[in-house]
Amino acid sequence: MIKIGVDANGGDKGVEATVPGAMRAISMFKDIEIVLFGDENKIKPLLTKSERISIVHTTETMDMGEKDPIRAVRNNKNSSLCMAMYAAKNGEVDAVVTSGPTQCVVMAAHLIIRRLKEMERVALCPILPNFDGQPRLLLDVGANVELKPEHLGQFAVFATVAAKEVLGIKDPTVGMLNIGSEPGKGREFDKESYYYLKDLPNIKFCGNVEPDELCNCPTNIVVSDGYSGNIAMKSLEGTAKNMARMLKQEIKASLGGKIGYLFMKKNLKRFAKRMDTKEVGGAMIFGIGKPVVKAHGNSDGYAFGSAIKQVVQMVKADLINKVVMAFPKEEENKNE
Amino acid sequence: MIKIGVDANGGDKGVEATVPGAMRAISMFKDIEIVLFGDENKIKPLLTKSERISIVHTTETMDMGEKDPIRAVRNNKNSSLCMAMYAAKNGEVDAVVTSGPTQCVVMAAHLIIRRLKEMERVALCPILPNFDGQPRLLLDVGANVELKPEHLGQFAVFATVAAKEVLGIKDPTVGMLNIGSEPGKGREFDKESYYYLKDLPNIKFCGNVEPDELCNCPTNIVVSDGYSGNIAMKSLEGTAKNMARMLKQEIKASLGGKIGYLFMKKNLKRFAKRMDTKEVGGAMIFGIGKPVVKAHGNSDGYAFGSAIKQVVQMVKADLINKVVMAFPKEEENKNE
Numbered sequence: 001m002i003k004i005g006v007d008a009n010g011g012d013k014g015v016e017a018t019v020p021g022a023m024r025a026i027s028m029f030k031d032i033e034i035v036l037f038g039d040e041n042k043i044k045p046l047l048t049k050s051e052r053i054s055i056v057h058t059t060e061t062m063d064m065g066e067k068d069p070i071r072a073v074r075n076n077k078n079s080s081l082c083m084a085m086y087a088a089k090n091g092e093v094d095a096v097v098t099s100g101p102t103q104c105v106v107m108a109a110h111l112i113i114r115r116l117k118e119m120e121r122v123a124l125c126p127i128l129p130n131f132d133g134q135p136r137l138l139l140d141v142g143a144n145v146e147l148k149p150e151h152l153g154q155f156a157v158f159a160t161v162a163a164k165e166v167l168g169i170k171d172p173t174v175g176m177l178n179i180g181s182e183p184g185k186g187r188e189f190d191k192e193s194y195y196y197l198k199d200l201p202n203i204k205f206c207g208n209v210e211p212d213e214l215c216n217c218p219t220n221i222v223v224s225d226g227y228s229g230n231i232a233m234k235s236l237e238g239t240a241k242n243m244a245r246m247l248k249q250e251i252k253a254s255l256g257g258k259i260g261y262l263f264m265k266k267n268l269k270r271f272a273k274r275m276d277t278k279e280v281g282g283a284m285i286f287g288i289g290k291p292v293v294k295a296h297g298n299s300d301g302y303a304f305g306s307a308i309k310q311v312v313q314m315v316k317a318d319l320i321n322k323v324v325m326a327f328p329k330e331e332e333n334k335n336e
Numbered sequence: 337m338i339k340i341g342v343d344a345n346g347g348d349k350g351v352e353a354t355v356p357g358a359m360r361a362i363s364m365f366k367d368i369e370i371v372l373f374g375d376e377n378k379i380k381p382l383l384t385k386s387e388r389i390s391i392v393h394t395t396e397t398m399d400m401g402e403k404d405p406i407r408a409v410r411n412n413k414n415s416s417l418c419m420a421m422y423a424a425k426n427g428e429v430d431a432v433v434t435s436g437p438t439q440c441v442v443m444a445a446h447l448i449i450r451r452l453k454e455m456e457r458v459a460l461c462p463i464l465p466n467f468d469g470q471p472r473l474l475l476d477v478g479a480n481v482e483l484k485p486e487h488l489g490q491f492a493v494f495a496t497v498a499a500k501e502v503l504g505i506k507d508p509t510v511g512m513l514n515i516g517s518e519p520g521k522g523r524e525f526d527k528e529s530y531y532y533l534k535d536l537p538n539i540k541f542c543g544n545v546e547p548d549e550l551c552n553c554p555t556n557i558v559v560s561d562g563y564s565g566n567i568a569m570k571s572l573e574g575t576a577k578n579m580a581r582m583l584k585q586e587i588k589a590s591l592g593g594k595i596g597y598l599f600m601k602k603n604l605k606r607f608a609k610r611m612d613t614k615e616v617g618g619a620m621i622f623g624i625g626k627p628v629v630k631a632h633g634n635s636d637g638y639a640f641g642s643a644i645k646q647v648v649q650m651v652k653a654d655l656i657n658k659v660v661m662a663f664p665k666e667e668e669n670k671n672e
Contacts, residue, residue: 067518131578142515145523179478179566182403187481187563211567212574227523230515231547231564235571238548242467243579250607251600260600267593271586 001033002315003093004308008038009061009080011099012298015039018099019046021304026052028305029312035093037080058083062100062108069107081105085112088290095291095311099282099299106143109288116320118327119287121151124226124294125159126233126283127167129274131216137163138177138214139286141233144226149189149196152176152223154327156203158286159221161326165317166310167220175209175219177228183207189225197223202326211235244272281310291315337369338651339429340644344374345397345416347435348634351375354435355382357631357640362388364641365648371429373416394419398436398444405443417441421448424626431647435618435631435640442479445624452656454663455623457487460562460630461495462569462619463503465610467552473499474513474550475622477569480562485525485532488512488559490663492539494622495557497662501653502646503556511545511555513564519543525561533559538662547571580608617646627651 004025008018015038022034026049033052036043040057047053062079063072076082081100085108087093096113098105102124110122125139137159140147156174163172176197178186183194185208197205209222211232224232251257261268281303282295291314295307340361344354351374358370362385369388372379376393383389398415399408412418417436421444423429432449434441438460446458461475473495476483492510499508512533514522519530521544533541545558547568560568587593597604617639618631627650631643 067520131582145515177567179481179563179570184403210574211570212577214571215575215578227515228564228567231513231567232571234515234547235550235568236575238546239551239572239575240579241548242551243576246467246610247583247607250603250610253606254600254603257600257603260596260598260603262596263599264587264590264593264596267586267590267596270589271583274582274586 001031002029002095002312003033003035004311004315005084005087005093005096006034006036006038006308007081007084007096007098007100008036008043008055009058011295011304013300014061015042015046017299017301017304019043020301021299021308022053023047023049024301024305025308025312028309032312034308035084035087037084037087056083056087062104069101069103070111072104073108073111082108082112085109085292088292089113094315095293097282097293097295097304097307097311099295099297099304099307101297102142102283102294105292105294106285109285109292113288113290113292115287116289116324118324119154119158121147121154122285122287123155123158124283125155125162125286127281128214128217128236133274134169134220135167136214136217136219137167137221138229138233139221139223140226141224141229141283142226143285146227147189147225149193152193152225153196153200153203155223155286156197156200156205156221157326158323159223160203161323162284162286162314162319163220165319165322166313169220171204172221173204173206173219174221174223175206175217177211177214177222177224177232178208179210181208181210282307284310284314289320291319337367338365338431338648339369339371340647340651341420341423341429341432342370342372342374342644343417343420343432343434343436344372344379344391345394347631347640349636350397351378351382353635353637353640355379356637357635357644358389359383359385360637360641361644361648364645368648370644371420371423373420373423392419392423398440400437405437405439406447408437408440409444409447418444418448421445421628424628425449430651431627431629433618433629433631433640433644433647435633435635435643437633438478438619438630441628441630442621445621445628449624449626449628451623452625452660454660455490455494457483457490458621458623459491459494460619461491461498461622463617464550464553464572469610470505470556471503472550472553472555473503473557474565474569475557475559476562476565477560477619478562478566479621482563483525483561485529488529488561489532489536489539491559491622492533492536492541492557493662494659495559496539497659498620498622498650498655499556501655501658502649505556507540508557509540509542509555510557510559511542511553513547513550513558513560513568514544515546517544517546618643620646620650625656627655
């Protein structure tokens, strides 16, 4: 039986999203149990099916006002987020799902569950919607602000295993986010990283990927220093959101638009679904000793259920052990 | 009479776009003359109105295959692009418009017309479409890959004058592209730049702007190191293009969609126009001794005409002299 720890108090909607999400996940998988870390007085009225779902009571939530994530984690040990992380560290659950504030989630995973020794940095890895319907991995998008080429290499190895084992992609290709397609493009960091990735075994590196290709991406994985990845990700999200808003506004602006809408309602819904991240789940946190998924802060029950589904797939794929095996065993070599 | 130099051979469409664009601009302004640098055998058949338009013949075009822009400029002195730049340097024209390859345009402007001594770096500054219909300036988006806080300061001063004089914004506000809104966010460069801009006179600095706000931007100007600005700009363009493609695909996918389209044709056209850069013109090159506008490579005649209109406004506003006046006069102070 797989045990998933859920930060039930987290996210904009709290238990209104996490409890329905947990029930949705339970109905999807016969072989999982869910532990809800959260306020049992709020959870119980919503828990209409409690089969394989247990509650560990805490009324505390991660302090959203705290700007320093390290201090936030240290001062909120009894928050639902930290309690779920401690349960993962102690082996009481196999993985954690939360829609808490991103930097706190990354820091809590880092400080409580701890990094794998193979990974010098932690990465935040969302799944990008793609024009061809095939999901893509982009990492890091904000767990770091500056990185070395070796870190991009570790991310590439981790993501290659994840793309294979979790997304079912046979021979995942890796690209590097850069402002131009040629090898000599970008900052010194980009030039060095290009040649580092090119020579790295265990990954299939295909060169630079320009940001305008992200929605129609030639590779399955795109690695990036956390800063540029964050810029690209947020530009993409902001544009998509604003375009959807403008489209709605223009359609509502006239009777013709409203009548037209009735005819193409289904088409527009399919369009919205293609751009929607609700189906996909959340961002994976790579580099930690247990699978952790960070769902969108504004996730509803459906989206939160997808995030739990995603973490279950990570556990079932035995992702963490497979990643560890993919790295060369330096210490063993030394002992020989 | 204002004289505009046009690189007539440049861009994906060459004379097919630049010649109709020039004729469109001539009909907009009674007080301008245009010099077309390009192949007169190709230009003449298209030039149905030749009033105030002259031709300087050259069959050569900037070599698009050359990856090194410095070498490209040095080896293509008789290209239409370089000839237009030499004419600006020698005072034969007051400004240049081209839709040639971006890096070559930046380098040709730099090497031929030369930088203003007040500006240590050159910036590429497109006009972003915004949700509220008010255009925004984003710079630098790719003339540089690494910058110092002082360079962002110089860009902010230049763009403030341009927003006031060319876009007619009364009291332009300046933001800095960053991954978070608080002052302590980002890399060391971002933290230093934040405080540098905060203390800079002659600009109205309003703090960090996150990339997801770019289409709905709280400030009139956003400054950025060339690398991050390029990432943001290209992510935005790529998302907009791919979303438009998906929308078309979904509408065409069924009869209902096609009928709906007939009803909301006008609405969708207005939507497309709001996202379109054709109305806006091109990217301005800031830091050079003459106004230079780089139109999109795939500009048609209409878009190229808008780019000429934009450069005429820059000349009429006496932009370069006003920028020079906005910088503190260090040498004069020394002499006192």
